Amino acid sequence: xxxxxxxxxxxxxxxxxxxxxxxxxxxxxxEREEEHLHILIDSDPAIPSRTEAILRGGPSPASRLCxxxxxxxxxxxxxxxxxxxxxHAYLAPMRAAVEIPILDMVAExxxxxxxxxxxxxxxxxxxxxxxxxxxxxxxxxxxxxxxxDDQAEVCQLIASVKSGEQLEALxxxxxxxxxxxxxxxxxxxxxxxTEISLLHDSGSRLLAIDALDGLVEATVREARRGxx
Amino acid sequence: xxxxxxxxxxxxxxxxxxxxxxxxxxxxxxEREEEHLHILIDSDPAIPSRTEAILRGGPSPASRLCxxxxxxxxxxxxxxxxxxxxxHAYLAPMRAAVEIPILDMVAExxxxxxxxxxxxxxxxxxxxxxxxxxxxxxxxxxxxxxxxDDQAEVCQLIASVKSGEQLEALxxxxxxxxxxxxxxxxxxxxxxxTEISLLHDSGSRLLAIDALDGLVEATVREARRGxx
Numbered sequence: 001x002x003x004x005x006x007x008x009x010x011x012x013x014x015x016x017x018x019x020x021x022x023x024x025x026x027x028x029x030x031e032r033e034e035e036h037l038h039i040l041i042d043s044d045p046a047i048p049s050r051t052e053a054i055l056r057g058g059p060s061p062a063s064r065l066c067x068x069x070x071x072x073x074x075x076x077x078x079x080x081x082x083x084x085x086x087x088h089a090y091l092a093p094m095r096a097a098v099e100i101p102i103l104d105m106v107a108e109x110x111x112x113x114x115x116x117x118x119x120x121x122x123x124x125x126x127x128x129x130x131x132x133x134x135x136x137x138x139x140x141x142x143x144x145x146x147x148x149d150d151q152a153e154v155c156q157l158i159a160s161v162k163s164g165e166q167l168e169a170l171x172x173x174x175x176x177x178x179x180x181x182x183x184x185x186x187x188x189x190x191x192x193x194t195e196i197s198l199l200h201d202s203g204s205r206l207l208a209i210d211a212l213d214g215l216v217e218a219t220v221r222e223a224r225r226g227x228x
Numbered sequence: 229x230x231x232x233x234x235x236x237x238x239x240x241x242x243x244x245x246x247x248x249x250x251x252x253x254x255x256x257x258x259e260r261e262e263e264h265l266h267i268l269i270d271s272d273p274a275i276p277s278r279t280e281a282i283l284r285g286g287p288s289p290a291s292r293l294c295x296x297x298x299x300x301x302x303x304x305x306x307x308x309x310x311x312x313x314x315x316h317a318y319l320a321p322m323r324a325a326v327e328i329p330i331l332d333m334v335a336e337x338x339x340x341x342x343x344x345x346x347x348x349x350x351x352x353x354x355x356x357x358x359x360x361x362x363x364x365x366x367x368x369x370x371x372x373x374x375x376x377d378d379q380a381e382v383c384q385l386i387a388s389v390k391s392g393e394q395l396e397a398l399x400x401x402x403x404x405x406x407x408x409x410x411x412x413x414x415x416x417x418x419x420x421x422t423e424i425s426l427l428h429d430s431g432s433r434l435l436a437i438d439a440l441d442g443l444v445e446a447t448v449r450e451a452r453r454g455x456x
Contacts, residue, residue, distance in 0.1 A: 014253045014264040018246060021271075025242045026392070033390045036242040036273035042303075043249075045264035075270075075303055162261045164254070 003037055004223045007077025007100075009068050010043035012050070012084035013162045016194030016212070017043050020083035023216045037223050040077050042068045050086040054125035062090045066097035073098045081105070081219045085122060085192045085211055089129040103222060106192075109214035110135035113188055117142040119181030119206075121174075122192035124155050132192050144186050150177045154196070161195035174199050182206045231265055232451045235305025235328075237296050238271035240278070240312035241390045244422030244440070245271050248311035251444045265451050268305050270296045278314040282353035290318045294325035301326045309333070309447045313350060313420045313439055317357040331450060334420075337442035338363035341416055345370040347409035347434075349402075350420035352383050360420050372414050378405045382424070389423035402427050410434045 006024075010017030021041070030036045047065065052058030065087060069080055080102040082088065088106045095102050110132060120132050120143050127133070136143050146154065153173060160170055174196065181189055188207040191197050197212035234252075238245030249269070258264045275293065280286030293315060297308055308330040310316065316334045323330050338360060348360050348371050355361070364371050374382065381401060388398055402424065409417055416435040419425050425440035 011261075011264070011266070013261045014256075014267075015250075018250045018253055021249065022243075022246045025246055028242075030273075031391050033239075033241045033277075034274045036239070036271075038239070038274065039242075039269070039271040041267070041269040041271070043264075043267040043269070045258075046262045046266065049261075071303060075299060163259050 004078035007072030009082040119186040232306035235300030237310040347414040347417040
């Protein structure tokens, strides 16, 4: 039995897709080149904005996401991963569009949290769509809301990462938000946006659960399920 | 006019493909997500070994490389890039297999060298196939051969990078080879293997021409040709 061919619905944003691939290669138990996973990636930065669609009624990305998923399936993918938390608002139509499984980054990540309350660093759209809210509510874990200023700051940081700003200069701004979450009683913080995964460093004492790592682990696990 | 969709023939090795993508994202002039390039990647680590085929008569990777190129073309790629120097020994059959252009990493890199003699860090197979040798000979630039021990050491370093060893521990071994090239009169060193691109640091005084950067620049240039 060989590992499954992994398809990646990417480009949201491009740097986050690259970081996902980098962590996936590092996390794959492989001593030789051919033991790595076969990965097909469609990194399409022109997928309509998830944030615009959810917050301001902009064009929905659903049909483009479904078409990318079908294209990857047609090209031979046997399992799909999508390194963008907010795009998981469209997971249901995507799953209906293909025969192959699509990993749920939000569910995989929420399952890694043992106890609340948790802080959540995510787009305003992901918060509004209650992606993590629902996943945690079903397990009785409370999410501490960010104050409006901090949520706006998180959105600005995400935009800055997407526009290619230097990460080092942005990190102190994220650190201050994490410190406030810790003072407010958070037991952990969920890095629920792939751009924030690029930005977060492990300098804080607060336990960080990174959704990008959750997706990486799930991808390796499911791709190799049944391997011998 | 939109940028061309870029297809990447990848997986040789997986970490080098990720490094290519990371540099490509950084090198793309884009202030917003949608200004990045649309990239399709087939990262297949099970492509038959180029080195085994060229040095020891192992199975040829040509048919698999052609099939990946055709698959990317079918999926919508309008331009192909292949971040593996040694695989360029199969560029001619690949070009015959598709209608779309395939960038020539070796030619792009050789064109960046102004004067010799140059040192070359490449696989034994790439040296034997004279990929850079021919490109430089046509321009009257002399390539300094590595001594057999140093060439064997370069091959070992490449294998170590492919097997996921820590880069920091390997770097001093590469640095010693570069220093010997400098003492032998090299005016520049060509990083002609993508695994060595991961390993090389700019600590040495000798001018380094990195083939991975040559391919990145050519990809951005050709993908955006005709953009407005």
